[in-house]
Amino acid sequence: MAERLVGKPAPDFTMETALGNGDDFSTVSLSDYRGKWLVLFFYPLDFTFVCPTEITALSEASGIFADLDTEVLGVSTDSKYSHRAWINTPVDENGLGKLNFPLAADLTKSVARDYGVLIEEEGIALRGLFIIDPDGELKYQVVNHNDVGRSVEETVRILQALQSGGLCPANWKPGEQQLTAK
Helix, strand or coil: CCCCCCCCECCCCEEEEECCCCCCEEEEEHHHHCCCEEEEEECCCCCCCCHHHHHHHHHHCHHHHHHCCEEEEEEECCCHHHHHHHHCCCHHHCCCCCCCCCEEECCCCHHHHHCCCEECCCCEECEEEEEECCCCEEEEEEEECCCCCCCHHHHHHHHHHHHHCCECCCCCCCCCCCECCC
16 A cells, blocks of 8 residues: 655655756755745656646646746656757657756656656656645645646646635635635
8 A cells, every 4th residue: 555645744855857948957856845835746758648738738837836836846757868858849749848847857766656656667657746835745646547637727726725724625716615614
């Protein structure tokens, strides 16, 4: 049985990244996000078919995430060099184009393993998405089959619900009534 992560400190990490500008590399650690919310998402491989739809949709929503004081970080088990090549490949050739966040390289697969999304026999990650609060607590996780992309709209809704600090019923959206404990 997988270890429960939600409600606990997010597993620490340090990874090399390809920045979204397609030119530069950097290194990122969980501690770099202290004081901000983080949407950390895993995807299986660069140069695949479903992944670019998710990654570009998240990048296009970067203004929404910024308004919510939230950073975004994508992760796969590919290298930073593969990430940079994918960012620099034109969209009409199954590339990403420039992004508004970095892509991290989990070559050792340790981060995917720590977050419970590594498919050991294939050496790739499932589509896992995690929301980490400014104190480093993991507040949300969703993992799905690699054939199905995630919803940016639902990610934003969950983030807004978590940031509201209240009890949010199903399908809650900002401005709607929250529940009161009885």
